[in-house]
Amino acid sequence: MHIAIEQAKGRDKAGLWGPAARLLLGLSLLLGIAYPLAVTGVAQVLMPHAANGSLIVRDGKVLGSALIGQDFHKAGEFWGRPSATGGSAYNGAGSGGSNLGPSNPALRKVVAERIAVLKAAGPVPAGAIPQDLVTASGSGLDPHISLAAALYQLPRVAQQRKLSEAKLRALIDAHTEHGWFGDNARVNVLRLNMDLPR
Structure with missing residues (x-):
């Protein structure tokens, strides 16, 4: 009796291979x-x-792509959010944040270095530096900066390009995008830099 049951189980298992293979293929x-x-x-x-x-x-x-940031670093350009992708900046294959917490000394050091570079590049307005100019995003590929970050850079870019700040402000306003929820004003850095007067 026991042998007959085992043989029946073996036949049942063998009968499942065909339907399983067809299901996998389908x-x-x-x-x-x-x-x-x-x-x-x-x-x-x-x-x-x-x-x-x-x-x-x-x-x-x-x-470029409107969806991936680029490494703008000339004084006469608007700079994007820093990239933490490792190797070359805005490397899509290495997308990711630095994963450094606010109390990490390495993050404090890199933020201090970025602040020094911003201040050395040209005139800056009084007040706090917008966070997105000195910290990387979660993806490291963010193509946008906040409106505050664009306005913070306005005096430097205007001076380098010999443009009036009012004219440059109008260009920033023309490139400002608003989110669906709340104000959340942001500017696509590539599009803005493309339309800067040559």
């Missing part, structure tokens, strides 16, 4: 090929610019 085709193709097709139809990386093109040349 789900692989559905979720690994059909679904991604469908989502890609819908995105290409409804929002092709975003689906292709939100690339910013001028005169046939790709200048």
Whole structure:
């Protein structure tokens, strides 16, 4: 009796391989090929610019993506939020924050260095330096700075480019984006720097 039961169990297990293999193949085709193709097709139809990386093109040349920050560091440019991606700045393959807490001496040191660089670059307004100019974001790729961070840099960029602060302020205002919830005003650094008078 015991042998008969074991033989029946063996036959039942052998009979499951076919349905399991068919289920694996079917789900692989559905979720690994059909679904991604469908989502890609819908995105290409409804929002092709975003689906292709939100690339910013001028005169046939790709200048960057509106979604990933760039390493601007000249005195006559607006600077973005610092990147903590390691290696080269704004490296998408190394996306991530520094994971240093506010009491960490290494973070204090790097923030102090960034403050010194900001102050040495040119005139700065009185008051506190906006936090996003001296600390990295969680991704290390943030393409935006706060409106306060853009305004903090306004005197330096105006002096370097020999522009009136009023004209530059109007350009910042034209590039200011507002969030859906609350004010949360922010400026895309690449777009702003692209439109600076040459």
